[in-house]
Amino acid sequence: MLVFANHRSRSGFIKYCVAFLLCLSPLLTLAADLTVRLQNAPAEGSLVFQVYDSADTFGDFRDPATEIVLPAMGDGEYPLRGIGEGEIALLVYFDENANGRIDKNFIGIPRERLALSNNYQPKGPPSFSRASFDTQAVHGGALDMEMYELLGKRGRFGAGVGIIGRSSPYRGSSESVTRVIPGITYVGERLQWFGPALRYGLAGSGKLRLAAIAEYRIASYEESDSAVLTGLGDREDTVVAGFGLQYEIAEGFELEVAYQHDVLDRIGGGLASARLSRAFRTGPVSFVPQVAYNWLGSDMSKHDFGVQSSAASADRPAYAPGSTTSLEIGIGTFVELSEEWNILINVSAEKLDSDVTASPIVGDDVVVKGLAMISYIF
Incomplete structure (x- = not known):
């Protein structure tokens, strides 16, 4: 009986070991090896390989699941050990200045030579679905990638x-002010041009970046839009320019503060804003919810919402607001139709403050603004 008991004890121990190993086996298979056959690689310096398993972090090239630094040795094979298994996307970049990070321009586009899995070459926010692959499906455990600028x-x-x-917040007006614009875009290391907005990077390539900025400002109304506006004259389009400071906070959040002045002096004064945004991505579509606090100088406030004494009447008394503020919420949408074609849509709602709604020509406290553009990228 004693021998039988020992036999049962050993048998039970073995069963426990087998069960333990079965439970452990998924954990043991979470890592895999991969060889990258790299073309157009530098002959010296450091190459940084980043593995992403999330569309959210891949879209900003931040917080990779795994990062491996290897010495550059030109074109050839680079072994990656212990990377994640399953569906991943791979980024490799040349750390040209050896600062341990991927340098970016003001709007977050990498400046350094890089390569993406599937030899994907996006011309906008990168799509995880276009770059991702299953590590188990890679033939021979080797992946071909070509670096490019x-x-x-x-x-x-x-x-x-x-x-x-x-939209128009003015009393008796249902007219919206619209302009058709050329959908011209240019993205360079320092200069970026998106339709009505220009930016030129002045300093910074990491989380904190400074740029000179300029933007076309659409006129707020024409006097024919409403009877209450008759006699006030058409408002002016102008160009505002100044400086913007952008900071990548954490978890994909970005803060941008900016001040711009009327450089054509058609209105005078300036405007400022503080904007918080965060991008979310699903497939080839990027969504960027954002909230902003805006300040409008007294000259612009008078121009948009004031009534000059010479145009005052019994039903429309003179009104001269000082500087005003507003709270704005919106969402930007970027759709990558292909590597060449993309669509950009921005829509926001701006809540005007009490100094604006007190104006005798204002009848609504919310202004809806929008931009839509389709572009072919060469």
Whole structure:
């Protein structure tokens, strides 16, 4: 009986060991090896290989699941050990200045030579679904990738058509102010041009970046839009320019503060904003919810919402607001139709403050603004 008991004890121990190993086996298979056959690689310096398993972090090239640094040795095979198994996307970049991070321009586009899995070459926010692959499906455990300069030698040009507009908060007006604009885009290492907006990077390539900025500002109304506006004259389009400071906070959140002044002096004064945004991605579509606090100088507030004494009447008394503020919420949408074609849509709602709604010509406290543009990227 004693021998039988020992036999049962050993048998039970073996069963427990087998069960334990079966439970452990999924954990043991979470890592895999991969060989990258790299073309157009530098002959010296450091190559940084980043493994992403999330569309959210891949879209910003931040917080990779695994990062491996290997010495550059030109074209050839680079072994990656212990990377994640399953569906992943791979980024490799040349750390040209050996600062341990991927350098970006003001709008977050990498400046350094890189390669993406599937030899995907996006011309906008990168799509995880286009770059991802299953590690178990890679033939022979080797992946071919070719490094390139995302912005090229001369930057990236695009052409198309766009429309910008805003609703009218003015009494008796149902007219929206709209303008058809050329959908011209250019993205370079320092200069970026998206339709009505220009940016030129001045300093910074990491989380904190400074740029000179300029933007076309659409006129707020024409006097024919409403009887209450008759005699006030059409408002002016103008160009505002100044500086913007952008900071990548954490978890994909970005804060941008900016001040711009009327450089054509058609209105005078300036405007400022503080904007918080975060991108979310699903397939080839990127969504960027954002919230902003806006400040409008007294000259612009008077121009948009004031009534000059010479145009005052019994039903429309003179009104001269000082500087005003507003709270704005919106969402930007970027759709990558292909590597060449993309669509950009921005829509926001701006809540005007009490100094604006107190104006005798204002009848609504919310302004809806929008931009839509389709472009072909060369």
